Amino acid sequence: xxxxxxxxxxxxxxxxxxxxxxxxxxxxxxxxxxxxxxxxxxxxxxxxxxxxxxxxxxxxxxxxxxxxxxxxxxxxxxxxxxxxxxxxxxxxxxxxxxxxxxxxxxxxxxxxxxxxxxxxxxxxxxxxxxxxxxxxxxxxxxxxxxxxxxxxxxxxxxxxxxxxxxxxxxxxxxxxxxxxxxxxxxxxxxxxxxxxxxxxxxxxxxxxxxxxxxxxxxxxxxxxxxxxxxxxxxxxxxxxxxxxxxxxxxxxxxxxxxxxxxxxxxxxxxxxxxxxxxxxxxxxxxxxxxxxxxxxxxxxxxxxxxxxxxxxxxxxxxxxxxxxxxxxxxxxxxxxxxxxxxxxxxxxxxxxxxxxxxxxxxxxxxxxxxxxxx
Ligand SMILES: [Zn+2]
Numbered sequence: 001x002x003x004x005x006x007x008x009x010x011x012x013x014x015x016x017x018x019x020x021x022x023x024x025x026x027x028x029x030x031x032x033x034x035x036x037x038x039x040x041x042x043x044x045x046x047x048x049x050x051x052x053x054x055x056x057x058x059x060x061x062x063x064x065x066x067x068x069x070x071x072x073x074x075x076x077x078x079x080x081x082x083x084x085x086x087x088x089x090x091x092x093x094x095x096x097x098x099x100x101x102x103x104x105x106x107x108x109x110x111x112x113x114x115x116x117x118x119x120x121x122x123x124x125x126x127x128x129x130x131x132x133x134x135x136x137x138x139x140x141x142x143x144x145x146x147x148x149x150x151x152x153x154x155x156x157x158x159x160x161x162x163x164x165x166x167x168x169x170x171x172x173x174x175x176x177x178x179x180x181x182x183x184x185x186x187x188x189x190x191x192x193x194x195x196x197x198x199x200x201x202x203x204x205x206x207x208x209x210x211x212x213x214x215x216x217x218x219x220x221x222x223x224x225x226x227x228x229x230x231x232x233x234x235x236x237x238x239x240x241x242x243x244x245x246x247x248x249x250x251x252x253x254x255x256x257x258x259x260x261x262x263x264x265x266x267x268x269x270x271x272x273x274x275x276x277x278x279x280x281x282x283x284x285x286x287x288x289x290x291x292x293x294x295x296x297x298x299x300x301x302x303x304x305x306x307x308x309x310x311x312x313x314x315x316x317x318x319x320x321x322x323x324x325x326x327x328x329x330x331x332x333x334x335x336x337x338x339x340x341x342x343x344x345x346x347x348x349x350x351x352x353x354x355x356x357x358x359x360x361x362x363x364x365x366x367x368x369x370x371x372x373x374x
Pocket of ligand 1 (some may be wrong): 075283
């Protein structure tokens with residue numbers, strides 16, 4: 001992404017952008033992306049939409065990836081961004097539900113880029129419910145795209161929610177999470193200061209970020225992690241389905257598999273970083289009995305081998321990639337998977353987190369966006 005107004009990438013422009021200096025980004029489109037208040041993954045998605053990089057069928061034809069620009073859902077002759085977000089039947093149904101009736105025809109006929117910008121800037125214009133319309137609008141676009149992909153790639157799955165309900169749920173969850181975060185920040189400013197972005201390890205070391213994820217309704221869990229070197233290059237990623245498992249046990253499994261993977265790949269200096277304080281403290285305590293974990297003794301055995309291992313704790317915001325990769329296996333599969341290159345499904349997230357730039361620059365022109373169900 002070019003950080004200056006000429007859209008040319010330089011180290012200086014990237015540095016300024018990382019430091020929050022968006023002065024060179026003059027276009028209202030870029031400002032709309034930068035200021036988007038919703039989920040980071042949706043912000044990244046919007047960035048791709050604004051660039052026209054979403055792989056609609058017409059975009060695939062333009063890139064010589066396909067011969068058929070038609071819409072696979074409604075049979076329209078061209079599926080481009082305006083068809084996807086305006087004309088295709090589910091998008092139509094959604095907008096007629098959330099946009100003022102008297103504004104609907106204008107809403108669906110103005111210039112596409114003006115449409116994007118105006119909906120992020122002028123919240124009162126079109127929405128039946130203008131409160132947080134910018135967040136809602138981005139969430140609607142994201143879910144239109146997700147639903148389109150689900151229908152094309154998993155036609156046998158009958159979704160439990162339509163786009164409107166799924167979006168409403170996400171918007172409500174985001175609202176609750178934001179208000180909790182504000183309360184938390186107000187109550188414990190020191191904790192907020194501890195939130196970290198990912199940082200590369202020193203030369204000669206690799207850092208493995210691990211995470212466990214568990215579905216609260218089914219009790220099924222998986223774990224995963226990512227190892228990167230001092231140049232922020234991707235060394236490996238892994239994930240394992242764990243079946244029915246507690247949150248803490250899933251975290252332990254993530255740490256165990258991270259260590260075991262690094263050992264099998266013959267790394268000798270390893271930092272293992274978890275976002276679970278309890279897991280971190282359990283390992284720091286060197287007491288496996290206290291936690292009653294079946295896997296903790298195996299972690300201690302790995303730690304006792306002839307290599308250097310440090311264990312550290314990072315707040316969750318710094319560990320999003322490890323969380324995402326843990327979701328790449330089915331919890332019920334009990335399978336272990338390893339990736340020596342960045343898996344396609346999380347490339348956009350890895351880029352957003354700024355980890356393995358070197359590994360990704362060559363891949364970027366082939367970037368495919370695959371969205372996963374929560
Ligand atoms: Zn269509």
